[in-house]
Structure formats: structure tokens, C-alpha cells
Amino acid sequence: VKPIVFLDRDGTILVEPTDDFRIKSFDRFEFMPNVIEALKKIQSLNIYHFVLVTNQDGLGSDTYPLEHFEPFQEKMLQVLASNGISFLGIHIDVSTVQDNKNTRKPGIGMLSNYIDNQDMFNIKNSIVIGDSKTDIQLAKNLGCASILIENEHNTESYSSFTEDEEKAIIFRSNSWEKIREFIVDLHHI
Numbered sequence: 796v797k798p799i800v801f802l803d804r805d806g807t808i809l810v811e812p813t814d815d816f817r818i819k820s821f822d823r824f825e826f827m828p829n830v831i832e833a834l835k836k837i838q839s840l841n842i843y844h845f846v847l848v849t850n851q852d853g854l855g856s857d858t859y860p861l862e863h864f865e866p867f868q869e870k871m872l873q874v875l876a877s878n879g880i881s882f883l884g885i886h887i888d889v890s891t892v893q894d895n896k897n898t899r900k901p902g903i904g905m906l907s908n909y910i911d912n913q914d915m916f917n918i919k920n921s922i923v924i925g926d927s928k929t930d931i932q933l934a935k936n937l938g939c940a941s942i943l944i945e946n947e948h949n950t951e952s953y954s955s956f957t958e959d960e961e962k963a964i965i966f967r968s969n970s971w972e973k974i975r976e977f978i979v980d981l982h983h984i
């Protein structure tokens with residue numbers, strides 16, 4: 796029964812563009828500093844499953860066609876796989892805020908397979924890692940902990956965490972190196 800590291804994608808694994816937030820060309824494709832090394836180390840602990848959870852507002856529509864997503868998603872998975880990093884599940888919500896769907900983070904609609912099978916997955920000891928308020932709220936909704944990647948472009952939203960959300964945050968940093976150390980230390984390795 797392993798816990799899960801639920802990973803956000805944009806602003807967490809890949810650098811999020813600051814104009815329209817979309818990685819839609821290869822000149823906008825960039826891994827976060829030290830993320831590959833960190834994920835490699837965390838996966839090598841053999842403690843956690845990795846699950847990717849990302850909101851991609853309106854993906855597949857005219858304004859956000861699949862060609863603006865798939866080549867870069869594929870490239871990311873390829874690079875990660877070549878470093879021995881793999882995901883048990885990849886969950887992509889394509890709805891928008893207006894759709895008001897439970898599949899969209901912080902909703903847990905995409906994650907029922909894990910929640911409903913807690914004889915197989917240790918949700919309580921799982922960790923959501925992300926750079927947005929929605930990631931922290933996702934952790935709260937799952938009943939697990941969270942690690943906040945402090946993205947300088949999101950700082951304003953961090954000041955509005957509720958007490959419960961703050962409580963769910965076990966570590967915050969802008970450095971994947973520090974996050975790696977924190978998770979390793981968590982297990983006294």
C-alpha cells in the first residue's frame with residue numbers, strides 16, 4: 796500500500812509561460828530547474844507512486860488545439876521516462892472554471908480510482924506537489940499533505956490561503972533541490 800505523489804505539471808515540472816500559460820511551442824518548453832534529478836531521487840526511494848494531475852483549460856477547442864499540447868506533453872514524458880521516471884496515472888482535465896466540474900482541480904473527480912481503493916493506495920500519507928492555490932486545495936480535498944512550489948508569479952494567491960489550506964502545506968520552497976531533500980529527510984534516509 797503505497798502513498799502517491801500527485802504532481803502538477805505547469806509551474807511544477809515544466810516552466811509555465813507567463814503570458815497565456817501555455818507551452819505551445821518548443822521554444823517555450825523548459826523543465827523546472829533540478830526537477831528531473833529530484834523526481835529521479837524521489838522515485839528511487841520506492842515509497843511513492845507518481846500521478847500527474849493537470850488542468851488544461853479548454854484543451855481541444857479552437858483556441859487551445861491539441862497540437863498546442865500533445866507534442867510537448869509527449870516530449871516531457873519521454874525525457875522523464877529516459878530518466879527512469881514514470882507515472883501510475885496521468886489525469887488531464889480540459890474543462891474551464893465556468894463548466895464548474897468536479898474533475899477540474901481542486902475537484903477530486905479524476906482521482907476516484909485512488910480514493911475508492913485505499914486498500915491499494917495510502918491517500919493519507921500522499922503528497923500533492925504544485926505551485927497553485929488549487930493544488931493546495933486539492934490536497935485538502937483529498938485529505939493529504941501538500942508541498943507548495945513557490946512560483947514568483949503566483950505569490951499574490953498564496954496570501955489568501957485559508958487556515959485549513961495552510962495546515963495542509965508541509966513544506967514550501969522555490970527549489971526542487973530543497974523539496975527533494977525534504978522528502979528524503981521525511982523518511983530518515
Ligand SMILES: [Mg+2]
Nearest residue numbers: 803805806926
Ligand atoms: Mg501549476
